[in-house]
Amino acid sequence: MAxxxxxxxxxxxxxxxxxxxxxxTLPMFWSRMKPxxxxxxxxxxxxxxxxxxxxxxxxxxxxxxxxFVVFDVVGMFLFAWGISFTRLPLNASAFVILFIVxxxxxxxxALKLALNKENW
Amino acid sequence: xxxxxxPSDISFVVLTAVTIIGAIIALxxxxxxxxxxxxxxxxxxxxxxxxxxxxxxxxxxxxxIYVGAVVVLILFTIMLVRRERGEEMDKRTDAAEGSMGLxxxxxxxxxISGVVALxxxxxxxxxxxxxxxxxxxxxxLTLQYPVPLIILALLLSAALLGALVLAKVER
Amino acid sequence: MVVFPPTTPAELIALILRVITSHxxxxxxxxxxxxxxxxxxxxxxxxxxxxxxxxxxxIGPLYAGGPxxxxxxxxxxxxxxxxxxxxxxxxxxxxxxxxPLMMVFLSALPFAVIPFGQHWVIANIDVGLVFVFxxxxxxxxxxxxxxxxxxxxxxFLGGLRSLFQQVAYEIPMWISTLSVVLLAGSLNLVDIxxxxxxxxxxxxxxxxxxVFFIAIMAELERLPFDLPEAEPELVAGWYTxxxxxxxxxxxxxxxxxxxxxxxxxxxxxxxxxxxxAFLPQPVWFIIKTLIVATFIIIPRGVYPRIRVDMLIKTGxxxxxxxxxxxxxxxxxxxxxxxxxxxxI
Numbered sequence: 001m002a003x004x005x006x007x008x009x010x011x012x013x014x015x016x017x018x019x020x021x022x023x024x025t026l027p028m029f030w031s032r033m034k035p036x037x038x039x040x041x042x043x044x045x046x047x048x049x050x051x052x053x054x055x056x057x058x059x060x061x062x063x064x065x066x067x068f069v070v071f072d073v074v075g076m077f078l079f080a081w082g083i084s085f086t087r088l089p090l091n092a093s094a095f096v097i098l099f100i101v102x103x104x105x106x107x108x109x110a111l112k113l114a115l116n117k118e119n120w
Numbered sequence: 121x122x123x124x125x126x127p128s129d130i131s132f133v134v135l136t137a138v139t140i141i142g143a144i145i146a147l148x149x150x151x152x153x154x155x156x157x158x159x160x161x162x163x164x165x166x167x168x169x170x171x172x173x174x175x176x177x178x179x180x181x182x183x184x185i186y187v188g189a190v191v192v193l194i195l196f197t198i199m200l201v202r203r204e205r206g207e208e209m210d211k212r213t214d215a216a217e218g219s220m221g222l223x224x225x226x227x228x229x230x231x232i233s234g235v236v237a238l239x240x241x242x243x244x245x246x247x248x249x250x251x252x253x254x255x256x257x258x259x260x261l262t263l264q265y266p267v268p269l270i271i272l273a274l275l276l277s278a279a280l281l282g283a284l285v286l287a288k289v290e291r
Numbered sequence: 292m293v294v295f296p297p298t299t300p301a302e303l304i305a306l307i308l309r310v311i312t313s314h315x316x317x318x319x320x321x322x323x324x325x326x327x328x329x330x331x332x333x334x335x336x337x338x339x340x341x342x343x344x345x346x347x348x349x350i351g352p353l354y355a356g357g358p359x360x361x362x363x364x365x366x367x368x369x370x371x372x373x374x375x376x377x378x379x380x381x382x383x384x385x386x387x388x389x390x391p392l393m394m395v396f397l398s399a400l401p402f403a404v405i406p407f408g409q410h411w412v413i414a415n416i417d418v419g420l421v422f423v424f425x426x427x428x429x430x431x432x433x434x435x436x437x438x439x440x441x442x443x444x445x446x447f448l449g450g451l452r453s454l455f456q457q458v459a460y461e462i463p464m465w466i467s468t469l470s471v472v473l474l475a476g477s478l479n480l481v482d483i484x485x486x487x488x489x490x491x492x493x494x495x496x497x498x499x500x501x502v503f504f505i506a507i508m509a510e511l512e513r514l515p516f517d518l519p520e521a522e523p524e525l526v527a528g529w530y531t532x533x534x535x536x537x538x539x540x541x542x543x544x545x546x547x548x549x550x551x552x553x554x555x556x557x558x559x560x561x562x563x564x565x566x567x568a569f570l571p572q573p574v575w576f577i578i579k580t581l582i583v584a585t586f587i588i589i590p591r592g593v594y595p596r597i598r599v600d601m602l603i604k605t606g607x608x609x610x611x612x613x614x615x616x617x618x619x620x621x622x623x624x625x626x627x628x629x630x631x632x633x634x635i
Contacts, residue, residue, distance in 0.1 A: 005414035006171065012319055012403045012413055016396055019325055020540070023372065024392050027536040031375050058200075058448070060600070061455040063284050064607055065196060068458045069189040070280040071611075072428070075465040076181045077261070077272070078618075079421060082472035084258030086625065092262035093622070099273045100615065106277035111608055113284050153383075153439060160432070177478075180421040188428030192454070195432060199439050199447075254417055254478060 063114035067107075074103060131172060139165030144222065152198045160191040177254045314410070322573065323407040328399060331577075332546045336364045338581075339546075339588050346592035367539075374535035379442050382532070386440035390433055391533065391540035397433070398547035401426045405554050406481045408564045408572035419480035420472065423555060424465055427510065430548075431457040438529040449528030452599050457510055459606035464506035466614035470499040470621040471559045474630075484563030490633040491562035495624055498617045500560045502610055504586075507552040509606065511545070513591055553583040 081096045142162030149155035163186040170179035261269055310316055318324055337352060341359065344351025352360030378387055404419040406412035416422065431454045438450020472478060474495060475486040483492075493500045512528075530541050557563060557579040566575035597605075624630060 005416045006176075008315065008319065008414040009400075009403045009416070012324070013396070013400055015319060015325055016399045017392075020392065020395050020399075020543075023536055023540060024388060027372055027374075027376060031373055031535060035378065058451045058455075061603055062196075062287065064455060064459055064603060065193055066283045066287065067280060067607070068462065069185070069193060070276050070283075071462045072185050072189045074276060075462060075469075076184065076421075077269075078466070078469050079472060079478065080177065080254070080257040081261055082258070082469050083255050083476060083478055085473045085622075086476050087255075088259060088262060090626065092259070092266070095262050095266040095269055097619070097622070099269055100618065102270065102273040103277055104615075106281050107611075110280055110284055113288060114607070115604065151383075153386075153436070157386075157436065176416060176418045177421060180418055180425040184421070184425040184428045188425065188432070192432045192435065192458070195435055195439075196451075196454070199435070 060117055063110065067110055067114065131168070135165050135168040135172065138162070139169070147221070153195065156191060156194050156198060159194070160187045163187045163191065175252060177257065315413075318411060318413045323402060323405070323411055324413060328402060328547065328550070331550055332543055333364045333368075335546050335550060335584060336367070336542075337361060338584075339591075342585065342588050343592045346589065371539040371542075372536055376535040376537055377532070379532045382442040383440040386436060387532075388537065390437040390440065391537050391544065394430070394433055394437075394544035395540050395547065397426050397429055398544045398551060401551055402554075404480055405551070405558060406484055406563060407554075407576045409481070409485075411564075411573050412481060415479065415481050418478050420468065420478045420483070420559075423480075423551075424468075427548075427551075428461060430510075431461075434529050441529075441532040443532055446529050446531045449531065453512060453529050455603055456512070456599070456606070459603045460506040460509035460610070463502050463606060463610035463614045464510065466611070467499040467502040467506065467617065468559060469614075470496040470617055473618070473621050473625065480558050484558055484565070487562040488565055490630075491560065491565075493560040493562075495630055496560065496617070496621060498613060498620065500556075502614045502617065503560070504556065505610065506606075507556070508587060508590070509602070511549055511552060511587065513549075513587060549584060549587065550580070553580045553587060556580075556583045 078096070078100070081093070085093055139162050142158045142160075142165060145158035146155045146162060149158060164183060167179040167182040167187075170176075170182055320326060337360070340363070341351040352363035354360055355366045356362030376388075378384055401423040403413040404416055404422050406415070434457070435450050435454045438446045438453070441447070441450075471483060471492050474492055475483040477483060477486075486492075530538065533541055554576070557576060561579045561583070563579075564572035564576045566572070566578075570578075
């Protein structure tokens with residue numbers, strides 16, 4: 001029975017949800033889930049939580065998130081090329097090598113900007 | 121080469137519903153985080169469309185880039201602007217203004233489908249989209265379109281550096 | 292023989308038997324499908340505890356059912372299912388309950404494309420590798436959403452750290468597998484394994500193997516990349532507020548991801564199901580995957596933790612440069628014809 005593989009993936013997805021769903025829904029029936037204002041306070045090793053945490057301290061990794069978006073796209077294009085690399089003449093692959101090399105200098109400058117903590 | 125012909129009517133309807141409802145929720149949600157999640161679901165719907173059109177690589181590309189990177193960026197930005205979940209940044213109290221957009225979109229959809237239905241049989245029928253195997257992308261990129269590839273490299277570099285330079289703090 | 296729709300009970304039984312013994316049903320439900328996945332994940336939790344215990348000169352689970360506490364994960368599961376699920380004050384209830392289920396879903400979904408044997412794969416699609424990477428790239432966003440939905444400071448900080456760590460190591464992970472794609476010439480995981488019949492890809496792509504191994508240890512948040520769950524600092528990181536069934540779902544999702552990444556290493560670098568013929572192919576696959584999982588678990592008992600900013604910097608600078616350099620090395624290697632004896 002040769003099944004369309006995408007259909008097999010969909011069936012697999014449905015089976016996962018159907019068979020692991022009860023792990024989430026059954027506890028709602030048999031375990032206690034009453035809200036209690038003192039017990040449900042966010043855990044902070046015993047003290048009452050108050051105030052807001054500083055958010056400046058994680059802004060220093062923000063440039064990496066921007067770099068991630070760009071290199072995600074780059075990676076996908078490289079995968080598309082990588083499949084047919086052995087079947088292409090070398091001068092065609094030279095363009096993709098040029099593609100990678102052309103991204104090298106901006107990568108370096110981006111890293112230099114990102115590593116400098118004063119900038120963020 | 122396996123083609124992706126699943127019973128396309130029901131999957132098309134489901135994907136359309138998911139995409140459009142996700143987009144509407146993304147616009148109308150009071151909590152921005154729910155809106156971002158609805159946007160992610162809408163993007164997954166679009167990826168499903170790509171898969172239905174026999175372009176599985178593009179579907180995976182869409183999920184990995186849009187849902188995997190762009191939505192993360194949006195979420196991060198939302199979360200850093202407002203920290204506690206109790207506060208609301210932007211109350212949509214004007215319901216009329218919000219639903220006007222929905223009404224306009226609905227009218228437009230009705231108008232277009234009406235025109236298409238009336239034109240009916242006189243529209244030229246197209247052959248179904250040719251199946252493009254993934255292994256054709258490599259030769260196309262390098263042999264047929266090498267110059268756009270290099271321009272793409274420059275464009276990505278410009279986007280990267282531009283984003284970083286704009287986002288950094290000048291001291 | 293088989294009539295659909297069945298009209299008599301005998302025909303119904305014949306239809307059921309036909310479905311149950313069909314290859315698709317066996318692959319989806321039994322192997323490498325749901326039953327095998329659940330059993331291996333349960334085994335891995337026990338295995339990790341025993342292994343770490345031996346490294347740390349302890350004994351580990353001992354009493355739960357039989358020698359060596361083999362039923363300990365079952366006892367843990369039963370305990371967690373009956374515990375109360377505490378939803379933090381003003382946390383987002385649908386997100387808090389729904390995201391762990393999505394995590395398990397996303398960890399289990401890529402198993403559809405991983406080949407355990409030449410015909411033991413649920414779905415043999417042409418873009419298998421990119422499918423796995425697309426699914427794993429959804430993890431950071433889910434961790435971020437769950438951490439935010441917990442409405443508490445420790446999880447939120449842990450979630451942000453986890454997000455940056457996983458995002459930092461995704462790109463070296465992808466670029467290092469590019470070497471494998473160059474050598475194999477296909478994104479189809481079955482084809483990649485078939486191309487390793489004569490020589491496993493760990494030999495020509497050794498540097499890629501190292502980069503990939505380090506990257507997946509960071510993706511799995513295992514020591515020495517343990518910062519999102521640094522116990523002395525952040526309690527338990529992004530899943531601090533998870534309790535009971537929610538914690539069990541997250542825990543299962545993490546161990547499924549461990550198994551997924553180990554099997555990905557086996558498929559990409561260790562020759563998948565190839566091995567001498569005295570054992571069937573899936574057995575070789577599972578043996579190799581367990582060996583990889585052992586090497587992922589062992590550093591947890593050995594190494595100290597790496598500081599988060601050093602971690603993220605290393606991912607973006609050193610690993611990325613090594614991965615990119617390795618692409619050029621692989622291109623040189625393929626073009627020099629040294630690998631022609633093994634059919635590349």
